[in-house]
Amino acid sequence: xxxxxxxxxxxxxxxxxxxxxxxxxxxxxxxxxxxxxxxxxxxxxxxxxxxxxxxxxxxxxxxxxxxxxxxxxxxxxxxxxxxxxxxxxxxxxxxxxxxxxxxxxxxxxxxxxxxxxxxxxxxxxxxxxxxxxxxxxxxxxxxxxxxxxxxxxxxxxxx
Amino acid sequence: xxxxxxxxxxxxxxxxxxxxxxxxxxxxxxxxxxxxxxxxxxxxxxxxxxxxxxxxxxxxxxxxxxxxxxxxxxxxxxxxxxxxxxxxxxxxxxxxxxxxxxxxxxxxxxxxxxxxxxxxxxxxxxxxxxxxxxxxxxxxxxxxxxxxxxxxxxxxxxxxxxxxxxxxxxxxxxxxxxxxxxxxxxxxxxxxxxxxxxxxxxxxxxxxxxxxxxxxxxxxxxxxxxxxxxxxxxxxxxxxxxxxxxxxxxxxxxxxxxxxxxxxxxxxxxxxxxxxxxxxxxxxxxxxxxxxxxxxxxxxxxxxxxxxxxxxxxxxxxxxxxxxxxxxxxxxxxxxxxxxxxxxxxxxxxxxxxxxxxxxxxxxxxxxxxxxxxxxxxxxxxxxxxxxxxxxxxxxxxxxxxxxxxxxxxxxxxxxxxxxxxxxxxxxxxxxxxxxxxxxxxxxxxxxxxxxxxxxxxxxxxxxxxxxxxxxxxxxxxxxxxxxxxxxxxxxxxxxxxxxxxxxxxxxxxxxxxxxxxxxxxxxxxxxxxxxxxxxxxxxxxxxxxxxxxxxxxxxxxxxxxxxxxxxxxxxxxxxxxxxxxxxxxxxxxxxxxxxxxxxxxxxxxxxxxxxxxxxxxxxxxxxxxxxxxxxxxxxxxxxxxxxxxxxxxxxxxxxxxxxxxxxxxxxxxxxxxxxxxxxxxxxxxxxxxxxxxxxxxxxxxxxxxxxxxxxxxxxxxxxxxxxxxxxxxxxxxxx
Numbered sequence: 001x002x003x004x005x006x007x008x009x010x011x012x013x014x015x016x017x018x019x020x021x022x023x024x025x026x027x028x029x030x031x032x033x034x035x036x037x038x039x040x041x042x043x044x045x046x047x048x049x050x051x052x053x054x055x056x057x058x059x060x061x062x063x064x065x066x067x068x069x070x071x072x073x074x075x076x077x078x079x080x081x082x083x084x085x086x087x088x089x090x091x092x093x094x095x096x097x098x099x100x101x102x103x104x105x106x107x108x109x110x111x112x113x114x115x116x117x118x119x120x121x122x123x124x125x126x127x128x129x130x131x132x133x134x135x136x137x138x139x140x141x142x143x144x145x146x147x148x149x150x151x152x153x154x155x156x157x158x159x
Numbered sequence: 160x161x162x163x164x165x166x167x168x169x170x171x172x173x174x175x176x177x178x179x180x181x182x183x184x185x186x187x188x189x190x191x192x193x194x195x196x197x198x199x200x201x202x203x204x205x206x207x208x209x210x211x212x213x214x215x216x217x218x219x220x221x222x223x224x225x226x227x228x229x230x231x232x233x234x235x236x237x238x239x240x241x242x243x244x245x246x247x248x249x250x251x252x253x254x255x256x257x258x259x260x261x262x263x264x265x266x267x268x269x270x271x272x273x274x275x276x277x278x279x280x281x282x283x284x285x286x287x288x289x290x291x292x293x294x295x296x297x298x299x300x301x302x303x304x305x306x307x308x309x310x311x312x313x314x315x316x317x318x319x320x321x322x323x324x325x326x327x328x329x330x331x332x333x334x335x336x337x338x339x340x341x342x343x344x345x346x347x348x349x350x351x352x353x354x355x356x357x358x359x360x361x362x363x364x365x366x367x368x369x370x371x372x373x374x375x376x377x378x379x380x381x382x383x384x385x386x387x388x389x390x391x392x393x394x395x396x397x398x399x400x401x402x403x404x405x406x407x408x409x410x411x412x413x414x415x416x417x418x419x420x421x422x423x424x425x426x427x428x429x430x431x432x433x434x435x436x437x438x439x440x441x442x443x444x445x446x447x448x449x450x451x452x453x454x455x456x457x458x459x460x461x462x463x464x465x466x467x468x469x470x471x472x473x474x475x476x477x478x479x480x481x482x483x484x485x486x487x488x489x490x491x492x493x494x495x496x497x498x499x500x501x502x503x504x505x506x507x508x509x510x511x512x513x514x515x516x517x518x519x520x521x522x523x524x525x526x527x528x529x530x531x532x533x534x535x536x537x538x539x540x541x542x543x544x545x546x547x548x549x550x551x552x553x554x555x556x557x558x559x560x561x562x563x564x565x566x567x568x569x570x571x572x573x574x575x576x577x578x579x580x581x582x583x584x585x586x587x588x589x590x591x592x593x594x595x596x597x598x599x600x601x602x603x604x605x606x607x608x609x610x611x612x613x614x615x616x617x618x619x620x621x622x623x624x625x626x627x628x629x630x631x632x633x634x635x636x637x638x639x640x641x642x643x644x645x646x647x648x649x650x651x652x653x654x655x656x657x658x659x660x661x662x663x664x665x666x667x668x669x670x671x672x673x674x675x676x677x678x679x680x681x682x683x684x685x686x687x688x689x690x691x692x693x694x695x696x697x698x699x700x701x702x703x704x705x706x707x708x709x710x711x712x713x714x715x716x717x718x719x720x721x722x723x724x725x726x727x728x729x730x731x732x733x734x735x736x737x738x739x740x741x742x743x744x745x746x747x748x749x750x751x752x753x754x755x756x757x758x759x760x761x762x763x764x765x766x767x768x769x770x771x772x773x774x775x776x777x778x779x780x781x782x783x784x785x786x787x788x789x790x791x792x793x794x795x796x797x798x799x800x801x802x803x804x805x806x807x808x809x810x811x812x813x814x815x816x817x818x819x820x821x822x823x824x825x826x827x828x829x830x831x832x833x834x835x836x837x838x839x840x841x842x843x844x845x846x847x848x849x850x851x852x853x854x855x856x857x858x859x860x861x862x863x864x865x866x867x868x869x870x871x872x873x874x875x876x877x878x879x880x881x882x883x884x885x886x887x888x889x890x891x892x893x894x895x
C-alpha cells in the first residue's frame with residue numbers, strides 16, 4: 001500500500017510503485033481531470049500539482065509521492081463553485097474540445113500561486129509545455145491573465 | 160449512460176390528419192435541412208410532462224460547440240429557456256441518421272432541421288392550446304415554455320404535450336420567427352459543456368467507467384505496412400493483471416484488470432520488434448513509395464475537368480505566369496489518442512465512440528462482427544478534438560472485436576500516443592499548379608489550375624477500411640477510393656476560384672493509388688487549393704502593380720465576398736499599413752467550398768532572417784457564416800482555425816522513410832506551442848439575420864495559410880510555395 005495525499009485527503013493505494021500517478025488518479029481514485037495525452041511528458045494533458053509545482057502525472061511514479069501534496073483540478077473547485085482559474089477559463093470560454101483544459105488550468109494555477117502578476121511573456125513561457133490542438137491558446141492566455149487579476153484582488157493596473 | 164426508449168409509434172387522431180396533409184405537401188417541396196432525411200417531428204424533439212424538451216441531433220459535439228448552438232436554435236423557436244432543453248447527440252438507438260459530423264455541415268443540416276421542427280412544434284402547441292382555451296390561435300403567444308392567452312391564462316408545454324402527438328411529418332414551410340424578434344439566436348450563450356470539463360466531470364469516452372470494465376490495448380506494428388515480429392504471447396499472458404489475449408487473424412489485443420497492467424503487457428508484446436508485412440502502407444496495391452507531394456504527378460491519375468469556361472484567348476500582349484504549390488501529408492494530431500468502450504451483452508453490441516459518424520460506423524462494425532445491424536448500437540461520446548477522421552473508428556472496431564470475444568465484460572480500448580501518430584489516417588499530400596495571363600489593363604484574362612491528389616475521404620468504407628477489418632482472416636476487402644463529387648469536392652474542394660475570370664479551366668488529377676493511409680482532414684483539399692489560388696492572386700497583383708486587396712476586389716463580384724474582404728481590410732487598417740524592417744503584410748480570402756462561409760484574413764508577420772523563425776504579430780479576420788447563432792462560438796472556431804492552420808503552415812509535415820512513417824510523437828511531429836501562438840487575433844462576425852446557416856469550422860484554414868505565405872513574400876520579396884514554410888525554407892528564401 002502506498003499512501004498518497006490528493007486534494008487534502010489521504011488515500012491508501014494498492015498499486016505497483018512504478019505505476020504513473022495518472023493511472024492511479026484516474027482509475028484508483030476516480031478523478032477524471034488529468035488526461036492521458038502522450039505518456040511522454042510532451043503535451044501536458046496530464047498536468048497536476050505536486051507540492052505547488054506543475055508536473056506530468058503520466059511520468060511520475062507513485063513511489064516518489066508519499067508525503068507530498070498532490071492537487072488536481074477537482075481540488076480547485078466545482079462546476080457550481082469554481083476556483084479563480086477555473087472561473088477565468090469559463091469567463092473567457094477558453095476551450096473547444098477541452099481535453100487539454102484541466103492540464104492548462106493546473107499549470108496556470110502553479111504559476112499564479114507564486115506569481116499572480118505574471119505578464120504575457122512570462123505566462124507564455126510557463127505554459128510552453130502544454131499543447132492545445134484546437135487553437136485556443138489566445139483564449140487560454142486571456143484566461144490566465146484574468147485569473148491573475150482576480151488572484152491579486154484586481155490590484156494590478158497594468159492588465 | 161442512459162438507455163433509450165423505443166420511439167413512440169402511436170398516432171393521435173389529430174396527428175394523423177396533419178401527417179396526411181403534410182405528406183401531400185412534401186411531394187411538392189423539399190424539406191429544410193435534414194428534415195428531408197428524417198421528416199417526423201418527434202425524431203427531432205419530444206416534450207416531457209414537466210415541459211422540458213429533449214432535442215435529438217444526429218450530429219456530434221466534437222468540441223466545436225455545436226451542442227450549444229443547436230440548443231439555442233431550439234430554444235429560440237420554442238420560446239423556451241435553453242436550460243429547459245436537453246440535447247441528445249448522435250446515437251443509433253435514439254437520434255436521426257445525419258451521416259457524418261463533417262464538412263462544416265452541422266448548422267446547415269441539423270441546425271436547419273431543428274429550427275424548423277421547433278417552429279412547427281410550437282405551432283402545434285399553439286393550435287392545441289387554442290382548442291383547449293377556446294381562443295383563436297392568432298391571439299395566443301408563447302413565452303417561457305407556455306402558451307399564453309390575452310387574458311393571462313397559460314397552458315404549459317408539458318400539459319399541452321399530453322394531448323399532442325409529434326409523430327407527424329414536417330411541412331416544407333415553417334412559421335419561423337422573424338429574426339428581429341430573436342432573443343437567443345445571435346447571442347453568445349456560454350458553452351453548455353464547459354463547466355463539467357473544467358471541474359473534472361465525466362466528459363469524454365476516456366472517462367467512462369462501467370461495472371466490471373476491463374482495460375484493453377491493441378498490439379500492432381508501428382505503422383501501416385508493418386506487423387509485430389514474433390510477439391511473446393506466453394510471456395505477456397502471464398503478466399500481472401492480464402486477463403486474456405484476444406487474437407483473430409492478425410488482430411491482437413491484451414486485456415487486463417488494471418490500465419497500467421495493460422500498458423505493461425503491450426510493451427512486452429511489442430518488445431521483439433516488427434517487420435514489413437508485404438502490404439502497401441496506403442492499403443492500395445501498386446502504390447509506389449512516395450514521401451514527397453512533388454512526386455504525385457508521377458502516379459497514374461484519372462483526369463476530371465471540373466471547370467471549362469471558354470473565353471476569348473489571351474491577346475498577344477498578355478503576360479503569362481505560372482507557379483506550383485505543395486502540401487505534405489499532415490496529421491490530425493488529437494491531443495487524446497483514440498479510445499472506445501464496447502460491451503457485448505445478450506447478443507447485442509454497444510460501442511461508445513468519438514467517431515464522427517455513428518450510423519456508418521455501426522454498419523461497418525456489424526459486418527466486421529457478422530452481426531445484424533439491429534444488434535449493434537453506436538453512441539457518440541466526446542473524445543479529444545479530432546479535426547476529421549483520426550483513429551476514432553479504428554479504435555471503436557478494436558474495442559468491439561475484443562468485447563465480442565469477452566461477452567458480458569465492458570472493454571475500454573485506449574490507443575497509445577505512438578499508435579495514434581503511427582496509424583491515424585493522414586491528410587493527403589497535394590500539388591497544385593497554376594498558369595494565368597494578365598491583360599494590358601492588369602486584369603486576369605485566363606486561368607488554368609491543376610491539382611494532383613488522392614481521395615480525401617475513405618468514409619464510410621465499411622469494415623475493409625478499418626484496421627481490425629484488414630487484420631481478419633481473410634481480410635475484408637477495402638473499397639476502391641473515389642473522388643468526392645463537386646460542388647463540395649474532395650481533393651478539388653475550392654479548386655475553382657471564386658473570382659470572375661473570363662477564361663478558366665480546372666482539372667483534378669485524381670490519383671486512385673494511395674502511397675499512405677489517408678482520410679478526411681479538416682477542410683480537405685481546400686487547404687492547399689486556397690493556399691495556391693490566394694498565393695497566386697498575390698503574385699499576379701504584384702505583377703500587375705496592384706494592391707492585393709484592390710486586385711482581389713477588381714475580380715470579385717459576389718457581394719458578400721466583397722463585404723468580407725472589405726471589412727477585414729478596414730479593421731486591419733490595410734490601406735494605412737507601413738512595413739517595418741523584416742516585417743510583412745499578407746491578405747487572403749475564400750468562401751469555403753464556394754458555397755459555405757466567407758472568410759477574409761489580414762495579418763502582419765515578423766521574420767528573423769538568421770533563424771528563419773516567422774511570427775504572426777496580429778491577425779484580423781472577417782467571417783460571414785450566414786445567420787450567426789452564437790457569435791462567440793464562431794469567433795472561437797475562426798481563432799482556432801487560424802492558430803491550427805498556422806501550425807500546419809509553419810511546422811507540420813509527416814516524416815517518412817521508404818514509404819513508412821517516422822513521426823511517432825510530438826517531438827518527431829511538432830505542432831504549435833504557446834511561444835509560436837500569434838500575438839493577437841481579432842475576428843469580426845458579419846451577421847446575416849434570416850440567411851441560411853453556413854457553418855464555420857473549416858473556413859479559416861486555407862486563407863490563413865495563404866496570408867502567411869503572402870506576408871512572407873511581402874517581407875522578403877521571395878516566396879515559399881512548398882508547405883510547411885519551415886525555418887529552413889525561410890532562411891533559404893531570405894538568403895537570396
